[in-house]
Amino acid sequence: MRMISGRGCVTVFLAVLCTFSAGTCDEQVPLMLWTSEGSSLPSQAVPAAGHIVGISQLSSYLETALGSSPRNVMLFLQDKMSIEDFTMYGGAFGNKQDSAFPNLEEALLSSPSPLVLPAVAWPASSAVIGQLQDQLDTSPLFMEPETLSQLRLNTSTPALLVFRLPYSTGSDLMSAKEVLNGNDEVIGQVMSIMKSQSVPYTAIYTAMRPSREVSSSLDMEASVGGGRSLLQYGDRKRERDRQRERERGENQVKEKTGVYPPVEFKEGGAGCIMLWAENLTVSVLRGGRWERHDLTSLTFGEGVTPRLQGSLCNQSHSSLVLNYENILGHRSFKLVFAMSQRHYKVSARRWFTLDAVEIEYDGQKATFNGSRNVYAPAEYSYRCQSVTNFRYPILVPRTSKDPANQWRVSFTDFQIQGFNVAGGEFSYASDCAGFFSPGIWMGLLTSLLMLLVLTYGLHMIMQLHTMDRFDDPKGPAISVPQTD
Numbered sequence: 291m292r293m294i295s296g297r298g299c300v301t302v303f304l305a306v307l308c309t310f311s312a313g314t315c316d317e318q319v320p321l322m323l324w325t326s327e328g329s330s331l332p333s334q335a336v337p338a339a340g341h342i343v344g345i346s347q348l349s350s351y352l353e354t355a356l357g358s359s360p361r362n363v364m365l366f367l368q369d370k371m372s373i374e375d376f377t378m379y380g381g382a383f384g385n386k387q388d389s390a391f392p393n394l395e396e397a398l399l400s401s402p403s404p405l406v407l408p409a410v411a412w413p414a415s416s417a418v419i420g421q422l423q424d425q426l427d428t429s430p431l432f433m434e435p436e437t438l439s440q441l442r443l444n445t446s447t448p449a450l451l452v453f454r455l456p457y458s459t460g461s462d463l464m465s466a467k468e469v470l471n472g473n474d475e476v477i478g479q480v481m482s483i484m485k486s487q488s489v490p491y492t493a494i495y496t497a498m499r500p501s502r503e504v505s506s507s508l509d510m511e512a513s514v515g516g517g518r519s520l521l522q523y524g525d526r527k528r529e530r531d532r533q534r535e536r537e538r539g540e541n542q543v544k545e546k547t548g549v550y551p552p553v554e555f556k557e558g559g560a561g562c563i564m565l566w567a568e569n570l571t572v573s574v575l576r577g578g579r580w581e582r583h584d585l586t587s588l589t590f591g592e593g594v595t596p597r598l599q600g601s602l603c604n605q606s607h608s609s610l611v612l613n614y615e616n617i618l619g620h621r622s623f624k625l626v627f628a629m630s631q632r633h634y635k636v637s638a639r640r641w642f643t644l645d646a647v648e649i650e651y652d653g654q655k656a657t658f659n660g661s662r663n664v665y666a667p668a669e670y671s672y673r674c675q676s677v678t679n680f681r682y683p684i685l686v687p688r689t690s691k692d693p694a695n696q697w698r699v700s701f702t703d704f705q706i707q708g709f710n711v712a713g714g715e716f717s718y719a720s721d722c723a724g725f726f727s728p729g730i731w732m733g734l735l736t737s738l739l740m741l742l743v744l745t746y747g748l749h750m751i752m753q754l755h756t757m758d759r760f761d762d763p764k765g766p767a768i769s770v771p772q773t774d
Contacts, residue, residue, distance in 0.1 A: 318342055318409040320373050321418075322394070322425030323351075323360050324401035329490045331403045332358050345414040345569060346584045348422050353582075355405065356425055360490035361448035363422055365430075366477055368455040379467045382683050390471040393478030394495065398456045416498045417569060419452065420676070422700055424582065426450050430680065435479040443489045453480060458499055552705070553713060555582040555601045555610055561711040562603035563610045564671070566590070566629065568703035572625070572649065574618050575696045582698075583618050585625070606630060608708040617651075624650040629708035631668045640668035642709050647685055649697055656694035658685035664691070664706075666720035671707035674722035676700070684722070700723055 313676040321343075325331055334354055337343055343351070356363070379390040389395070398404045433441070433451045443449055455464070455473040477495065484491050552566035557631055570589055573582040589596050589612060600611035610627040617623035626649075631642035644664035649656040663684040668674040676702045679685040687694035707716055 308662075317412060317500055318373075318496045319371050319412050319415045319445065319500050321348070321407040321410045321415060321494065322398065322404065323355060323407075323492065323494050324398050324404040325492050325599040325676075326484065326490045327400050327402075329360050329402070331355050331405060333403075334405065336405075337409075339406065343407065343410045343414065345411070345417060345421075346587055348407075348410060348414045349425075349584060350417070351405070351407070352418070352421055355426055356422075357491065359492045360445065361426060362443050362445070362489055362491045363426065363448070364491055365419065365422065365450065365452045366480075366486070366493065366495040367419070367452055367454055368457055368473060368495075368497040370457040370499050370501035370502040374502055375466070375470060379470055382757045388496060390467050391474045392480065393474045394727055397477065397481055399491065411498065412497075412499050413568065417702060418452075418494070418496060420569070420700075422450050422494075422702060423681070424573075427580075435476055435483065438480060438483050442575040445490060448590075457497070465616060499610075506523070507665050519536045533636060550592065551596075552716070553596055553598070553610070553612070555598050555603065556710070557603050559713055561625075562709070563601065563608050563629075564711050564716055566703075566705045566716070567701045569608075569700070570625075570702075572618070572698045573698040573700075575698075580616055580698065585614065585617070588614060594672045600626075602622070603701065603708065606632065610706075610708070620651040622650075622652055624648075626650060627706060627708075631709050641665055642668045642672075644672070644706065644708075646688070649694070654693060656697045657688040657692055658694050659688050660685045663722070668760070669710045670718050670720045671705055671706040673703075673719040673720070674701075675703055677722075711750075735766070 298484060323331070375390070379388075398406075423430060428448050428450055430450045430452045433453055435453070438451065441451075453476060456469055468548055477493075481493075496677060511742075519634060537575060552564045553563075554561050555563040567586070567590070570585045571582060572585060573580045575581075583713050588594065597613040598611060599613055600609070608629045610629075612625040614623040614625070626647070627644060628646045628648065629642055629644050631640055635642045642665065644660040647658045647660055658679050660677075664672055664674075664677070672682065676682065677684050678698070679687070679694070680698050680700075705716060705719060710717065
């Protein structure tokens with residue numbers, strides 16, 4: 291953890307680290323974390339210059355930070371952001387009056403111990419909502435500054451408030467600066483509201499993806515001795531960067547962007563089971579708190595060979611067994627995906643189901659039933675953004691007394707196929723999110739109601755008839771009898 295002193299030095303700090311990373315800032319996003327006045331973060335070792343923070347390391351940073359800091363978390367999640375946005379629009383080169391981030395700099399200055407991570411892999415930053423959701427054990431609330439003033443927070447209950455911020459990708463440089471300045475004003479407005487309510491908070495500012503996905507056309511040369519900084523075009527350096535990028539090869543590109551091959555189990559030389567997940571975690575309840583372990587790095591990635599002893603597959607049943615050691619204090623640990631397929635007469639086709647997800651640890655077994663929610667045509671794969679047993683559960687414990695009630699499993703961007711695997715690739719994916727979502731149903735029902743009202747109104751208008759007799763101003767008045 292490094293303290294930030296002096297207005298605007300956060301931008302210089304980010305710019306210098308971006309220089310040390312030798313042009314690798316294109317596919318990372320910065321992340322800044324700070325607390326309200328009077329609350330400090332625990333001391334953490336800042337990664338070395340050029341180091342890219344991955345999903346597991348970011349989760350460790352967040353877990354340590356939230357261990358003692360306020361658990362009312364304000365997440366400012368921008369659509370896109372790169373470190374070049376701070377070097378170009380943050381007044382890092384002497385033009386402090388032109389800085390687009392005055393409120394952000396003020397917040398970092400007022401925080402006792404802010405944390406600045408200049409290079410976070412964008413798959414990790416895009417999953418920050420899920421990580422905070424798991425660690426706070428609460429659902430996110432997508433807010434606007436206007437609605438925040440009507441919300442009353444307290445220190446006893448954690449809250450995750452998400453503020454989505456836009457980003458301009460237009461050709462006009464000033465348009466991007468104006469959008470960033472508007473986002474900074476939103477941050478300042480939220481900080482003012484929280485200060486007026488006297489509620490301690492933890493704030494995080496990051497983005498879903500980098501705003502510059504190709505080599506930047508701007509190069510910064512810093513002169514430490516003369517104290518001058520120069521921003522200029524660097525054609526030769528860009529060409530060297532492109533050549534270096536081509537020489538890294540496809541494998542390194544995949545590893546850097548977080549894309550890795552799925553786990554594949556082969557029977558007789560032919561693939562029959564495939565599994566992929568962006569994040570694979572398990573948690574156990576001990577002493578009143580959840581202990582969490584990330585299995586992603588042990589299961590996927592370049593150079594990782596998971597042990598699949600015990601896996602099997604045939605025409606009707608398949609089972610994928612992931613074997614681990616020393617997980618959450620258990621010497622032997624297995625994660626089992628048991629699947630089956632059979633013909634259904636009603637649909638006149640074969641379907642496969644994920645019958646159970648089992649955790650076997652030191653001779654004990656925790657079983658989650660997934661057959662009610664995880665299913666797909668036998669020739670398809672199954673995909674879902676989030677498969678858990680604790681929030682919007684898709685997996686449920688087999689019985690109320692099963693040890694699975696003491697466990698949590700969380701699979702992010704989960705895809706599995708247990709039958710008819712061909713060519714080492716997933717088949718067409720049957721997604722868990724149906725076409726008719728609750729929002730679509732509400733829109734259809736509202737439209738139908740308005741159509742019925744319109745139809746009734748037209749019907750009533752068509753029933754109107756004109757009078758068959760009219761008063762003649764030159765003749766006698768029409769007399770309408772009042773009695774029969």
